[in-house]
Amino acid sequence: MTSKTERPRRLGEFELIGRIFAPLATGVPGAFDLADDVALIAPPPGREIVLKTDSLIEGVHFRRDDPPSTVGRKALRRALSDLAAKGAEPSAYLLALALPQWIDVPWLEEFASGLASDQADFGITLVGGETDATSGPVTITVTAVGFVPEGTLVRRKGASPGDIVFVTGLIGDAGAGLAILSGFLASSPTSAREALISSFRTPIPHLAFGQALRGIASAAVDVSDGLIADLGHIADVSGVRIEVDAVRIPLSPHLQGLKGSGLDVRIDAATAGDDYEIAFTAPPESTPAIRKAELQTFTPVTAIGRVVPGEGAVLLDPSGREIALERRGYTHF
Amino acid sequence: MTSKTERPRRLGEFELIGRIFAPLATGVPGAFDLADDVALIAPPPGREIVLKTDSLIEGVHFRRDDPPSTVGRKALRRALSDLAAKGAEPSAYLLALALPQWIDVPWLEEFASGLASDQADFGITLVGGETDATSGPVTITVTAVGFVPEGTLVRRKGASPGDIVFVTGLIGDAGAGLAILSGFLASSPTSAREALISSFRTPIPHLAFGQALRGIASAAVDVSDGLIADLGHIADVSGVRIEVDAVRIPLSPHLQGLKGSGLDVRIDAATAGDDYEIAFTAPPESTPAIRKAELQTFTPVTAIGRVVPGEGAVLLDPSGREIALERRGYTHF
Numbered sequence: 001m002t003s004k005t006e007r008p009r010r011l012g013e014f015e016l017i018g019r020i021f022a023p024l025a026t027g028v029p030g031a032f033d034l035a036d037d038v039a040l041i042a043p044p045p046g047r048e049i050v051l052k053t054d055s056l057i058e059g060v061h062f063r064r065d066d067p068p069s070t071v072g073r074k075a076l077r078r079a080l081s082d083l084a085a086k087g088a089e090p091s092a093y094l095l096a097l098a099l100p101q102w103i104d105v106p107w108l109e110e111f112a113s114g115l116a117s118d119q120a121d122f123g124i125t126l127v128g129g130e131t132d133a134t135s136g137p138v139t140i141t142v143t144a145v146g147f148v149p150e151g152t153l154v155r156r157k158g159a160s161p162g163d164i165v166f167v168t169g170l171i172g173d174a175g176a177g178l179a180i181l182s183g184f185l186a187s188s189p190t191s192a193r194e195a196l197i198s199s200f201r202t203p204i205p206h207l208a209f210g211q212a213l214r215g216i217a218s219a220a221v222d223v224s225d226g227l228i229a230d231l232g233h234i235a236d237v238s239g240v241r242i243e244v245d246a247v248r249i250p251l252s253p254h255l256q257g258l259k260g261s262g263l264d265v266r267i268d269a270a271t272a273g274d275d276y277e278i279a280f281t282a283p284p285e286s287t288p289a290i291r292k293a294e295l296q297t298f299t300p301v302t303a304i305g306r307v308v309p310g311e312g313a314v315l316l317d318p319s320g321r322e323i324a325l326e327r328r329g330y331t332h333f
Numbered sequence: 334m335t336s337k338t339e340r341p342r343r344l345g346e347f348e349l350i351g352r353i354f355a356p357l358a359t360g361v362p363g364a365f366d367l368a369d370d371v372a373l374i375a376p377p378p379g380r381e382i383v384l385k386t387d388s389l390i391e392g393v394h395f396r397r398d399d400p401p402s403t404v405g406r407k408a409l410r411r412a413l414s415d416l417a418a419k420g421a422e423p424s425a426y427l428l429a430l431a432l433p434q435w436i437d438v439p440w441l442e443e444f445a446s447g448l449a450s451d452q453a454d455f456g457i458t459l460v461g462g463e464t465d466a467t468s469g470p471v472t473i474t475v476t477a478v479g480f481v482p483e484g485t486l487v488r489r490k491g492a493s494p495g496d497i498v499f500v501t502g503l504i505g506d507a508g509a510g511l512a513i514l515s516g517f518l519a520s521s522p523t524s525a526r527e528a529l530i531s532s533f534r535t536p537i538p539h540l541a542f543g544q545a546l547r548g549i550a551s552a553a554v555d556v557s558d559g560l561i562a563d564l565g566h567i568a569d570v571s572g573v574r575i576e577v578d579a580v581r582i583p584l585s586p587h588l589q590g591l592k593g594s595g596l597d598v599r600i601d602a603a604t605a606g607d608d609y610e611i612a613f614t615a616p617p618e619s620t621p622a623i624r625k626a627e628l629q630t631f632t633p634v635t636a637i638g639r640v641v642p643g644e645g646a647v648l649l650d651p652s653g654r655e656i657a658l659e660r661r662g663y664t665h666f
Contacts, residue, residue, distance in 0.1 A: 035566070035569070036419075036488055036489045037489065038479075040382070041381065042483075043382060051374060051460070051461060052371045052427075053429045053474065055472075059468055060465055082370040085370055094476060096386045098388055100469075127384070128386060132390055132393055135469060136467060136468060137467060139431055139469070139472050143476040145384065155369055156369045157369070221370060222370055237369070
């Protein structure tokens with residue numbers, strides 16, 4: 001094994017990858033130190049298992065020049081964000097890596113260090129993995145495993161006319177961060193630049209808040225493709241219409257300082273995607289419980305619209321007219 | 334939605350992909366018709382959850398000219414083979430697809446029809462999925478979900494000196510099938526050609542046999558990288574040496590008719606990979622139980638070697654000398 005240290009710049013065999021990833025799988029018996037074919041999970045009594053598989057692809061969800069530590073964290077957090085929106089507690093994850101030739105050991109080590117940091121922050125462990133060579137872009141598929149008490153999963157289906165529409169955090173920062181990295185948006189103040197790029201690279205899954213929404217939210221979704229697109233999923237499966245007031249979309253001071261807060265900025269923000277906030281609906285009488293959850297979990301929440309009879313999710317201008325959108329969110333094809 | 338039918342040759346939006354894959358997710362409440370963020374699994378009482386994530390990459394694990402229906406089935410069966418080797422009953426799977434531009438609707442429909450066929454054969458259901466565009470090769474990541482009665486998982490760790498080494502089915506057919514498809518091996522008889530290619534494209538996971546091995550096998554692994562490489566995993570984690578007699582490796586009549594049964598053919602077969610057989614160890618007194626399982630599940634089993642003190646997995650020639658191998662199996666990097 002010592003001969004491995006003689007070629008630290010090149011990706012070695014499985015053993016080398018095992019050396020990098022096996023430390024992420026310690027302390028959980030069912031991970032078998034990544035030295036078995038499968039992972040074993042013992043479900044706690046009275047809990048259902050929540051599973052989400054999500055791919056992060058170079059050139060689609062991250063840029064080759066992104067720091068490898070944030071690439072690992074973003075891959076993980078995207079899947080955790082789905083668990084958060086459903087009120088699930090994360091427990092473990094599996095990792096499938098497709099790696100092109102340019103990936104070297106330092107890249108992988110930094111990638112793994114980002115995962116290690118997030119494992120500590122979110123109380124989860126790597127339990128299984130697979131690594132393959134690819135002729136294409138880096139492709140990282142995370143399957144996140146969580147638990148919810150039986151019958152408490154917050155679904156997309158369940159929004160009713162009369163419900164209020166809420167969203168956590170800020171919308172549009174990640175899209176602006178990507179625009180800066182892509183050279184489409186100039187940003188003079190360093191602090192704004194860094195905050196927006198950080199929103200793109202390391203979104204924060206609102207796990208504690210999501211769990212607090214159990215029994216309170218009538219429907220919830222994580223905002224990945226775009227606020228309007230994802231609320232559209234709730235509208236479609238709930239059989240309702242969701243109206244969002246453009247002026248109530250929460251924009252960060254950084255974003256407003258850079259782009260202003262005009263309607264065009266709000267449309268961009270509501271359709272950019274990559275926010276990983278929780279958008280949810282709840283009846284008006286739940287508002288005190290939502291405010292309590294907001295304070296207890298330090299998660300800002302904004303009321304942005306309402307559920308009405310009809311179909312689809314729409315963005316309204318200040319006079320209450322529907323804004324014609326060129327697109328409702330990020331489309332993959 | 335009807336406008337979608339006007340462009341049947343092109344990959345459309347999510348809705349179109351949903352139309353193709355949603356029918357694979359019917360009949361299981363926790364799949365939510367693929368219209369929620371996550372999948373929900375209710376574990377049966379007294380069972381542990383077995384998870385395996387595995388990627389199938391164009392140009393690595395399958396060829397672009399492989400029929401799309403076999404591509405989907407191979408992706409699924411590779412993960413099911415891992416569950417089989419561990420004695421798990423498969424229940425469900427999640428699918429993450431990274432699709433390049435050349436993939437069209439007919440390809441996806443045929444891909445999905447292969448999955449549908451295997452779902453019926455293996456009693457499993459699609460419960461969650463994700464589709465992204467990629468600039469690289471088709472990358473299909475399956476996360477298989479299964480169950481085992483508590484404490485019955487057949488591990489890689491557990492082989493002891495004195496144990497016999499067994500393998501199911503035939504070794505080397507898939508490697509020969511790939512060689513034929515790649516033009517490295519000429520095959521005149523159509524029946525041989527088709528059988529060998531079929532072994533490469535649609536391996537058969539020995540699920541019933543794997544379940545019968547619970548409490549009988551001391552260790553087991555699925556043969557994906559190569560017989561010797563995968564037995565090496567058992568040897569490493571069990572702290573033993575595994576000796577395989579080259580002459581006892583089960584070769585198919587098709588393979589022997591094409592390449593003979595010389596030592597070089599046996600070395601190729603034992604290191605080619607993609608077999609998806611179960612290699613396992615068991616004490617000699619388990620032999621009657623293994624023969625019974627063999628008959629009950631119609632799964633041929635061959636004793637191919639022994640566990641001894643020492644380390645590593647080795648191939649022995651007819652005189653009992655270790656054969657120096659250039660490689661022990663497929664290496665990804």
